[in-house]
Amino acid sequence: MRFWLAVFAAVRYVKTRPAVSGASVCGALNHSPGQLDLRNVLKIVRPAKRVLATALLTSSLAYAQNGAPAPRPDDDFSYMKMLADKGEHDIDNESWNAYGQFTYISSWKPAFYAPYTNLNGSINSLLPTAERSFTGTATLYLGIRLWKGAEGYLVPEVISEQPFSQLRGLGSAIQNFELQKGGATVPQIYKSRLFLKQTIGLGGKSDVEESGPLQLGAHYDSRRLVFVVGNFTILDFFDTNAFDVDPRQGFLGLGFMTYGAYDFASDARGYSYGGIGEFHWDDWAVRFGRITPPKLPNQLPVDFRLLKYYGDQTEIEHKHTIHGQEGMLRVLVYRNRENMGRFSDAIAAFDADPLKNATTCTTFNYGSNNSTAPDLCWARKPNVKMGIGGFAEQYLGHDIGVFARGMYSDGKTEVYAYTSTDRSATAGVLAKGAAWSRPKDVTGVGMNLGWISDIHAKYLGMGGIDGFVGDGAITAAAERSVDLFYSANFRKIYWLSGDYQHITNPGFNAARGPVNVFTVRVHGEF
């Protein structure tokens, strides 16, 4: 009952669409989406606080999430545990392990209000008609201990997918985080990860790492150096899962996977080549990584010239205890150097010569047919993008925790790998079902906010498009999504989830939407 009260509160909130200023016509902005108006922030935050507070009071809860797989709880079934139970495998000090998962996610979007779509030949609108989207993934996680301190991991994955509107028209409010991996309706097998991890102990306490996907069961020194080299997603190591929940059991929205404004260098599926160094000193950790960007924005081919084009990130992490409850704080800074276009340069090129528009590109472009719009193809050159973000998680009691993350990116250049969002904020709560005698069930509600910079909004308002958004005109506003889900566990290894998302101002455009998305997910792991 208390859970349904929380659900009711959330639905009440999403039905009450907060007013957003920023009326504009073709880029003539009255309001800067990049600079937060305090009144609007309060309008957003107040009902969100009510939802969060209600959920906190009504649930025994758990976890936030991220893109990397999470450790398996002790009582979860797996073949590795089965082998260990039979005495055939040392799961606490593993020489190898193998885990797997499959997930099918089906989403449906009813028709929504849109006074215009793909205006003047721009092509990145979320279509206002009813649409169905799906993803299906199956993953095999293989790990092996190679020598003392060295672990090797290989992760093949098969994916098939069909996004809404060819994955156009949304920032970080994309309704299904699996869609970032790219793919087609025909299943494709690909290698998602192949990397080597070397740990060098420096003493301190003995930390236990439980066996799981991408983790051999092992004991590490609490003071240690870790080096990783190979092919991985940066989210395996940076901004990792809060409270260790598996994303395929938790929130579906892309904005909950990591900072929406974290345009981490990666290929079109979200993976990179590169190296990472970590220094752990008891409750502190510092990590740095340099990884490969794609050759062209949001495309699969990778540029291996790591001295010329790269994505650098540094993260500082601290674990703490407040009144006996664990928590964690993280600060992440990233700096990408990529061959990307600045919005101001694209606008300047168009203003100087209107023939340099979106239909006359001679280099890589997204295929806009808007001859009255600037295009980033005229502005691509080596540029730098930077951002800084913070993350916090805190247990409030046994299995009760809250989390929030936010990031500010400079917003001067185009999206190169992740989402079009320039500034983001996310908060949410999740609950495990112990209170209603279903301890493996997971439920949660969260809010995801995304903004774009002034110059980004001006570019979109002139009819320009980036990798994902651009309706041909814009009434710039914060893109908001509320994600509410319930995952019911069956036979310990299967989860059936229902999810509802309410997206306001899709593509940062207050003239369109809101959009409702209903999703069903089937997930199994072994």
Added chain:
Amino acid sequence: MASFELLRSKVCHLLAALSVFGCFVSIADAQQQPSGFAVERLYQSAPGGGWFVMDDLDISGQPGGAISATSGYERNPLVITGPDGKQKLAVVSQEAFLDIGGSVTYDRFRGYLNIPMPLLVTGTSGTLGPYQFTAPSLTLGTTPDTISDGRIGVDARLFGKPGDLIRLGAGAQLIFPSGDRSDYVTDARYGGMFRFLAAGDAGAYRYAGQLGIHLRPLNDAPVLGSPNGNEFLYGISGGRRFAGPSGWAVIAGPEIFGETAFHVFFSGETGTEALLTGRLEQTRTAHNLRIKLGVGHALQQNFGAAQWRIVYGVELFGHK
């Protein structure tokens, strides 16, 4: 009269235009574009199998397993000769790969998985007779996450024990398609293999051999240099073991292997390669290591039998 002349002139122009169009159409029709296929013919033995292609059937009686990483580079694995018998085109002139595999063994049985990843597949485009070949241009940069046709298989030692003079066995594997045919890394069809295996030790000498069937549904029979359905597999290897200290040993010797299309046994549609192999291994502990190197040349250069190749790998294997 004038209108008749005008009409006749228009008809003539129309017919001329149609005939020119028809010529273009017939030229276009004549240009067939082959779709590519899995050009790699180094069908590796299971992880822990010892040789590169043959299998030493040294499956221990205890629960165990192996992981392997094998990589290689080959030159001119697909050179196609034109209808005139003279013109040649290296549609695939370079190929490099990385293959990671794992196996589990119990008693006399082995199950395994191989995941090959192409690192480089390039060649030369061109026209041979009516065929217009488009060369692959795959590099790790252009397709950073490609997996080509993977294999799941089982082997069984049916006769003999490790160390015996004669060991006989059988194996089967399922080939599941992955990748693009245009990259010459897949047939884009499920396939399978059944092999009869033999191996043995005679003092310091080792040998192994195989006969098998490759069920290959892809049959591009009319296309030059393309597969012609199911194939017959054959191979033999032999070497001498040079023992060293602490269980280390070097085994050196040749491997000869190949395949031929069923419907034209040992005709021009046969590829055969010879590899000179050497492996350094430690096999007397529960956790063993094997480092392998092979350099080879085609004896009969067809269908992916490379003009020359180098292949190297490492295996970790053992038992409880």
